Amino acid sequence: MGWAGSSGVVAGSGFGWAVLVASYLLGNDLAQADARFDALARTYDVASKRVLTATEVGPGWRCWDVGGGDGRIGAWLAERVGADGSVLVTDIDPRWLRDIEDLPNVVSRRHDVVRDELPDGKFDLIHARLVLLHLPERHLVLDRLIGCLAPGGYLVVEDFDCERAPVLAAPRGSALVFEAVIGAFHGLLRERGADPAWGRSLATALGDHGLSRIVTDIFSVTWTGGSPGIDLHRVNVEQLADQLRASGISGRQLAEFRALLDDPAFAVRSYPLVSATGRRA
Numbered sequence: 394m395g396w397a398g399s400s401g402v403v404a405g406s407g408f409g410w411a412v413l414v415a416s417y418l419l420g421n422d423l424a425q426a427d428a429r430f431d432a433l434a435r436t437y438d439v440a441s442k443r444v445l446t447a448t449e450v451g452p453g454w455r456c457w458d459v460g461g462g463d464g465r466i467g468a469w470l471a472e473r474v475g476a477d478g479s480v481l482v483t484d485i486d487p488r489w490l491r492d493i494e495d496l497p498n499v500v501s502r503r504h505d506v507v508r509d510e511l512p513d514g515k516f517d518l519i520h521a522r523l524v525l526l527h528l529p530e531r532h533l534v535l536d537r538l539i540g541c542l543a544p545g546g547y548l549v550v551e552d553f554d555c556e557r558a559p560v561l562a563a564p565r566g567s568a569l570v571f572e573a574v575i576g577a578f579h580g581l582l583r584e585r586g587a588d589p590a591w592g593r594s595l596a597t598a599l600g601d602h603g604l605s606r607i608v609t610d611i612f613s614v615t616w617t618g619g620s621p622g623i624d625l626h627r628v629n630v631e632q633l634a635d636q637l638r639a640s641g642i643s644g645r646q647l648a649e650f651r652a653l654l655d656d657p658a659f660a661v662r663s664y665p666l667v668s669a670t671g672r673r674a
């Protein structure tokens with residue numbers, strides 16, 4: 394698999410390098426990133442694997458997982474494509490990709506999908522989960538990724554529609570606290586150019602960018618207080634606690650929010666994951 398170099402690495406952090414992250418709010422440099430990848434995997438890997446399986450990805454395929462996080466989906470793809478296939482896993486901050494570095498058919502790299510030179514070669518399947526939502530340049534990125542597809546190749550983009558995740562059951566009055574904290578979190582995302590509702594635009598966007606045979610899946614479950622998936626809210630809010638306070642959320646609201654996430658009487662719909670698949674002509 395060919396690879397063109399990338400830019401933006403500065404030596405000297407605890408991991409041997411620090412990374413210039415342009416706009417991503419939930420940087421991988423804090424311990425919460427690992428817990429975030431766990432929470433995402435526990436709820437959403439089943440849906441992502443079903444959608445990827447529907448492409449019939451198999452032996453010999455060349456795949457690229459963009460913004461691969463901790464590399465779990467990359468490792469799963471590597472199993473599917475076997476020794477004759479290859480999987481490139483990239484991330485603007487690849488420190489959590491260490492576990493997949495030894496897999497013989499995987500290449501992992503630091504790479505900014507917005508700015509860096511694109512990899513050589515064409516891919517049969519490109520996958521990006523919960524990456525484009527964060528990037529103000531998401532339409533440019535779609536064009537870049539589509540340009541890297543082989544004829545007939547598949548692009549699978551998965552993103553949340555964060556605005557369709559209502560509270561389903563709450564001890565008296567607590568829905569207001571939950572909504573205030575999560576609303577402030579979504580406000581911080583928007584300030585960075587993220588689009589928390591981007592998931593609902595995916596199918597249209599793939600068509601507008603020239604892909605055909607577009608299929609959309611939507612996956613959502615109920616998260617109750619204390620369930621593993623609800624940790625996604627916990628880690629996001631923990632990581633941004635200072636910024637949330639600066640945006641007007643009080644210490645008391647944050648404490649009530651944390652208590653709700655442990656309360657089995659609390660239930661909220663998980664962020665719906667919208668998975669859109671399209672093919673290059």
Ligand SMILES: C[S@@+](CC[C@H](N)C(=O)[O-])C[C@H]1O[C@@H](n2cnc3c(N)ncnc32)[C@H](O)[C@@H]1O
Nearest residue numbers: 417433460461462484485486505506507522523
């Ligand atoms: C919410 S996480 C999702 C990780 C993984 N795809 C998953 O679903 O578990 C977003 C990932 O995108 C990466 N990312 C953010 N901006 C990026 C960029 N410009 N280029 C490549 N990766 C980026 C982050 O470092 C992070 O690992």
